[in-house]
Amino acid sequence: MKQLVFLLVLFAAIAIAPFVIESDFWLNAVIMTLYAALLGQSWNILGGYGGQFSFGHAAFFGTGAYTIAVLQVNFGINPWIGLVFGGALGALVATIIGALVFRYGLRGSYFALVTLAFAEVLRILSNTVDFTGAGVGILIPLDRTIANLQFETKAGFFWLIWALALAVFLVVWWLGHSRFGARLMAVRDNEEAARALGVDAFRVKLGAMALSGLFTGLAGCFYAQYFLYLDPGIAYGPAVSVESLLVPIIGGMGTLFGPLLGAIALTGVAELSREFFGDAQGISLVLYGLLLVLMVLFMPRGLAGLGRLSARRLLARGAPS
């Protein structure tokens, strides 16, 4: 309960941002942080709480992004409806991949490799078929009206990403306080033992896959509406997959607030690298890799683990000994 109150207060505090931040640069930084938190928290559902390390979340991200883009560009369907379909198709693709992979009992690095392969297959497919614009990409026409899910000001986009992020954080809070979450973590920690206690591991993992795919798909929809341009490398490329797993690994896997910490850290690193190295393509990815190695070596529990550790130390110091 305390956690839920803290979560709501935190999001209420973040909601002040558009009223006090006047510069577009900083509001954009907040938006990109929330966007990274949404991506990371989506991955965290499957990887942190479910123990299934996906290397191919781009498969769900790209599906969401292309769905909303293709529906409005090719079929004239309103992007608000596209948003619903984008999330749903993200979940569907995740469920299909999950059903195939879990049916054959693939775990650990095999699971990571197969998800990566699926994302790559989708990238190549979207590069060849016509309705995604193939290699040229797809451009969403600029039409800044709310009905069109585009906003005149950054504040509008802020509210959209704020709401999506809040939703995924609430879902993850629920994981910590529900039967589904308890079962998911049991499967993560010991699948055999969980099954012996009546947990249908296949269904539980599939559920986590669907939830994760849903929110990753929604993140893709947001990306499409915010930047109004997609190509196969953006939508299905490995950069998104890497970003969505780095955020919770840096912040703390399997924790509620870890992805938020990770998103702040990662967005900070990305901004700094742009500051120092300019727009040199790929430098930020090198930094991400370095960060990942350092985190795994020195802080396997992520930033959230660091917080817990120091809280415990404070408590220990405060307690009469």
Added chain:
Amino acid sequence: MLDVSGLSKAFGGLRAVDDVSLTVDEGSLVSLIGPNGAGKTTLFALLTGFHKPDAGAVSFLGKDITGHTPERIAAAGMVRTFQIVQPFAGQTVLENIAVGAHLHLPLRSDALDRAREVSEQVGLDKRLDQDAASLTVAGRKRLEVAKALATVPKLLLLDEVMAGLNPSEIRDVLPMIRRIRDAGVTILLIEHVMQAVMTLSEKSWVLNQGRLIAEGSPDEISQDPAVIEAYLGPGMAARLAARNASAAGGPDA
């Protein structure tokens, strides 16, 4: 309650379980013993769906459950523990037990209440907030029982819950198992600790090289020549009998 007929399972050329038939009555406390590698744990795995049998049938509460998945069998009311304890490491004792409690209780608060009740039954109520991985061996064995018990099983299969415990710990566990039975749970246990088998169980089956070689009360079984030979080697039964006979005959032996 549990009817097993002609159950067999081979791994490659090894017949791990070979044509085993047995019946467990409701409300009983019975045991399965046998030397290392006799196939006891494999038999448990066959009963609870972790392995698929090559031949034979398992029926539980009058329904055929042969080849069902472990989760389905657990939901039907037959739950096993593991010889090599399998805690959800990184989660607290309370959270561990709650996973079992959730089998029939969808609400988190109900499951946590049930987990607290069970923890008292097995004597873990002082350690609820402790990380499961930090428990002692005896504590982990208790946790293994608690998780299974939290599912409200009708038949509990206990796989060597006393292995690795010292004599005083075993003395503590014995009444716990009896209490579980008295609360209405039928128990089938695999055990190496003979003291436990002798004092607890009403009936035992002896498994050797995958086959049942004897069944009966613990006293009958400990006299059975086939059982003695399985444990101590061929010819041992005759030698023991001769020694007993001569000891009874006089001091000249």
